[in-house]
Amino acid sequence: MNKKRKKIRLSWNKKCCICMFPAIIGTLVFSLIPFIRVVYYSGIKNQFDTSFALFSNYERVWKNEYFRIAFKNSVQLILICVPILVVIAILISLILVFGKMQKRRIQIAFILPMVIPTAGIAVIWRQFFSEIDNIIPVYLLFIWKNVGICIILLTAAFASIQKDVYEAAYLEGANSVRRHIYMTLPISAPTIFFTTLLSIVNSFRIFKESYLYYGTNYPPDYGYTLQYYMNNHFLKLNYQNLSASAVFSTLFAGIVIAAGMSFIRRFQN
Amino acid sequence: MKKYLLKFLFLMSALLFILPILSTIGMSFWQEKLSLQPWIDLLLDTPVFYKMFWNSMFYASVITILELCVATPCAFGLVTSKIRGKKIIFMIYLILMMMPLQVTLLPNYIGLREMGLLNTRAGIIFPMIFSAFGIVVLHQYMLNLDEAQIEAARLETDSVIKILMYVVAPQMKACIIATSVFLFAECFNMLEQPMLFLKEERLQNLTVFMMNASGYEGNVLFPASVIFLIPVSILYLYFNDALEKGIKL
Numbered sequence: 001m002n003k004k005r006k007k008i009r010l011s012w013n014k015k016c017c018i019c020m021f022p023a024i025i026g027t028l029v030f031s032l033i034p035f036i037r038v039v040y041y042s043g044i045k046n047q048f049d050t051s052f053a054l055f056s057n058y059e060r061v062w063k064n065e066y067f068r069i070a071f072k073n074s075v076q077l078i079l080i081c082v083p084i085l086v087v088i089a090i091l092i093s094l095i096l097v098f099g100k101m102q103k104r105r106i107q108i109a110f111i112l113p114m115v116i117p118t119a120g121i122a123v124i125w126r127q128f129f130s131e132i133d134n135i136i137p138v139y140l141l142f143i144w145k146n147v148g149i150c151i152i153l154l155t156a157a158f159a160s161i162q163k164d165v166y167e168a169a170y171l172e173g174a175n176s177v178r179r180h181i182y183m184t185l186p187i188s189a190p191t192i193f194f195t196t197l198l199s200i201v202n203s204f205r206i207f208k209e210s211y212l213y214y215g216t217n218y219p220p221d222y223g224y225t226l227q228y229y230m231n232n233h234f235l236k237l238n239y240q241n242l243s244a245s246a247v248f249s250t251l252f253a254g255i256v257i258a259a260g261m262s263f264i265r266r267f268q269n
Numbered sequence: 270m271k272k273y274l275l276k277f278l279f280l281m282s283a284l285l286f287i288l289p290i291l292s293t294i295g296m297s298f299w300q301e302k303l304s305l306q307p308w309i310d311l312l313l314d315t316p317v318f319y320k321m322f323w324n325s326m327f328y329a330s331v332i333t334i335l336e337l338c339v340a341t342p343c344a345f346g347l348v349t350s351k352i353r354g355k356k357i358i359f360m361i362y363l364i365l366m367m368m369p370l371q372v373t374l375l376p377n378y379i380g381l382r383e384m385g386l387l388n389t390r391a392g393i394i395f396p397m398i399f400s401a402f403g404i405v406v407l408h409q410y411m412l413n414l415d416e417a418q419i420e421a422a423r424l425e426t427d428s429v430i431k432i433l434m435y436v437v438a439p440q441m442k443a444c445i446i447a448t449s450v451f452l453f454a455e456c457f458n459m460l461e462q463p464m465l466f467l468k469e470e471r472l473q474n475l476t477v478f479m480m481n482a483s484g485y486e487g488n489v490l491f492p493a494s495v496i497f498l499i500p501v502s503i504l505y506l507y508f509n510d511a512l513e514k515g516i517k518l
Contacts, residue, residue: 015429016350023343024358026399031365034376034383095279108509109283115454115505116290119479120497123490124293144286152513194518204369208460215480230371234378234465246375250368257367 042243057244067245069221070229077139077206077225078256082199085143089150089195094180096151097158107151114148122212135222141209146202150195157191158184190268197260204253207231290498297491311489311496317470318478318493325474326500328390329456332397333449340403341445345433347404348411349419359408366401370461381466392466397456403448409517410444411437446508447515454501 045053061067092110096103113121118141129137161184169179185192207227214223217232226249233242300306311318347355365373377396378387386392414437422436438445460476467473475497482490505512 012423013351016346017352019342019346019429019433020350020358023339023399023404026339026395027362027365027401030380030396030399031373031376032361034378034380037379038375092282099276099279106280106283107513108506109287111509111513112290112502112505113286115450115501117454117458117476117497117501119458119460119476120494121289121293122479123494124289124296127296128289128292144289147286149516152516153518156513156517198518201367207369207371208458211460212476212480227369227371230375231461231465234374242375246372250372253368253372254364257364261363 038243038246040243041239042247044240046240057240058248061241061244061248064241066224067226067229070224070226073135073222073224074204074226077142077203078200081139081142082196082203084139085146085199086150086192086196088143089147089154090185090192092147093151093154093158094184097155098176098180098184107155110151111148113144114146116145118145118209118212122209122215125213126215133220138206138210138213138223141213142203142206145209146199149202150199153191153195153198154188157188161187190264193260193264193267197257197264200256200260201253290502293491293494293498297495299491300488307488308492311492315489318489320471321473321475321478322496324472325457325476328393328397328459328474329453329500332394332456333452335394335398336400336403336452337445337449339398340407340448341438341441342429342433343404344407344411345429345437347408348414359405362401362404362408366405374461374465377462378465387466388468388472390472393459393462393472397459397462402455403452406448406451406516406518407441407444410441410515413517414440443511443515444517445515446511450501450504450508450512453504457501 042057043052043054045051045056096107096110121141125137125141165183165187166179169183174182204227207225210219210223210225210228211231214220217228217235218224219228226245230242230245230249233245297307298305347359373396381387381392381396386395418436418440419432422432426432458476459474460480463472463474463477464480475493479490479493479497482493
């Protein structure tokens with residue numbers, strides 16, 4: 001009896017493993033194995049002289065003036081835009097969850113931009129901000145588009161807080177602002193951190209918004225991000241520079257992601 | 270009084286959020302005065318628009334369906350199987366999901382070039398099917414799967430496919446719908462892949478059309494934007510309940 005049962009379980013386990021194969025093979029073929037090639041390209045001199053140049057490609061990329069501008073702008077986007085985005089999302093979510101009004105319909109308005117294709121909205125954005133020549137329109141587009149996912153995650157976290165947590169605060173006469181600062185926000189801190197990390201990750205992807213807004217490969221300097229740099233080298237098919245900057249961006253993104261994840265892990269324990 | 274003011278401000282900010290959409294619709298009926306001219310220019314004089322619209326729909330639907338077919342079993346395997354290293358596999362997918370597109374594009378491009386899939390529809394579809402987003406979202410939702418039901422079903426059948434279809438999928442309904450809407454919106458919105466992987470106009474999608482639309486006759490940008498917004502807006506408004514409940518990260 002016991003033996004038979006064990007046999008069945010084993011085959012079930014194998015079947016579950018086989019379930020993963022199609023996706024894993026696809027990922028290997030289209031992403032991971034080619035990525036090894038990218039690392040290889042980033043280390044050689046050029047396609048015809050494949051001797052190893054170690055870090056000279058990286059050095060060239062790092063010393064490039066445009067790469068530096070792009071890097072600075074990408075960091076600036078994370079430092080300025082992401083905090084604003086998260087604060088706006090927290091405020092809206094608080095009102096949606098704790099305010100006393102018809103919230104279903106209102107919530108739809110905030111979340112809709114998330115699924116709206118950027119290309120469909122870039123035209124009106126250009127019309128709105130035709131007079132302005134700084135980065136703010138792109139920042140606004142980024143916030144407009146990303147507030148939705150933050151609100152979905154935050155409202156779920158706020159709504160799951162037990163109501164009796166607030167009773168003691170009620171009795172002590174704390175007003176609603178204090179209640180939320182000292183209770184709601186600390187209780188849902190892991191979700192808030194995760195939302196922040198997700199927004200940082202989304203800020204790496206701002207290229208599409210920016211590209212459709214400016215409509216050119218060469219935007220003004222303040223709008224030039226790492227993705228433009230890579231895109232332009234892509235069009236030139238400059239493999240060595242491209243690979244080096246891809247590896248560099250992977251490391252940059254990887255470090256930010258890993259740091260964020262381990263911070264959240266530590267906080268949860 | 271203060272309460273009403275706050276309420277009013279909040280409603281106004283909600284309105285501000287849909288203002289760009291409303292004004293796009295408004296502008297599509299405007300050419301120096303109220304007129305249908307932009308719509309006529311687009312629908313009658315720009316035949317290439319139809320082609321690209323259907324390309325967009327085709328890419329988005331095919332990718333969404335195929336990705337679900339690949340990602341659901343994979344997420345199921347990651348949750349239920351008992352092998353070492355499945356945590357590492359999941360971490361790899363999590364990191365892949367968070368990587369900027371520009372980083373994954375180059376490996377994709379190289380992979381496609383080796384297989385001779387550049388400048389084909391398959392070249393757009395394949396890398397997107399194996400994107401990590403579906404696997405990660407489905408996996409997180411599946412962690413709360415009712416295991417007793419699966420155990421019970423295993424007494425009845427030995428087929429994983431049947432269990433996936435009749436036991437797992439019904440429990441996952443909200444998540445599967447939410448994932449599909451997101452995937453569809455994502456693919457409908459894709460710009461870099463068609464721009465870099467495709468050369469021929471007949472294979473391009475609407476996003477690329479919008480990039481080049483200033484080159485076409487007349488004032489076609491606004492009506493094209495409106496049509497661009499319609500499919501995803503319908504999907505979202507119809508499924509918004511599932512969309513809010515089906516995402517657990």
